[in-house]
Amino acid sequence: MEPSTPEITIPEKSKVKVFENGPVRVLGPCEITLADGTVVEKPNGISFCRCGKSSNLPFCDASHKTNGFIG
Numbered sequence: 001m002e003p004s005t006p007e008i009t010i011p012e013k014s015k016v017k018v019f020e021n022g023p024v025r026v027l028g029p030c031e032i033t034l035a036d037g038t039v040v041e042k043p044n045g046i047s048f049c050r051c052g053k054s055s056n057l058p059f060c061d062a063s064h065k066t067n068g069f070i071g
Contacts, residue, residue: 021070023047023060034058 015027025047032040047060051069054061063069 018050022064023050032058 017025017027019025025045026042027045029041029043030046032042032046034040048058049056049060049063050071051064051067053063053067053069055063
């Protein structure tokens with residue numbers, strides 16, 4: 001007998017919010033695959049940097065608040 005495949009629940013739609021002069025926020029659980037192949041699980045969502053000045057790229061560290069980012 002084959003093992004059963006776990007049921008995967010796919011959300012109806014993803015939610016992403018772009019903040020004026022700030023980050024892009026992914027709402028809800030997500031899995032991020034970084035350029036080096038590292039997989040990061042974020043069960044409560046994540047903010048991605050848009051200003052390019054974060055010390056934790058690709059994630060936002062709120063650097064946009066002090067570097068004059070407009071976008």
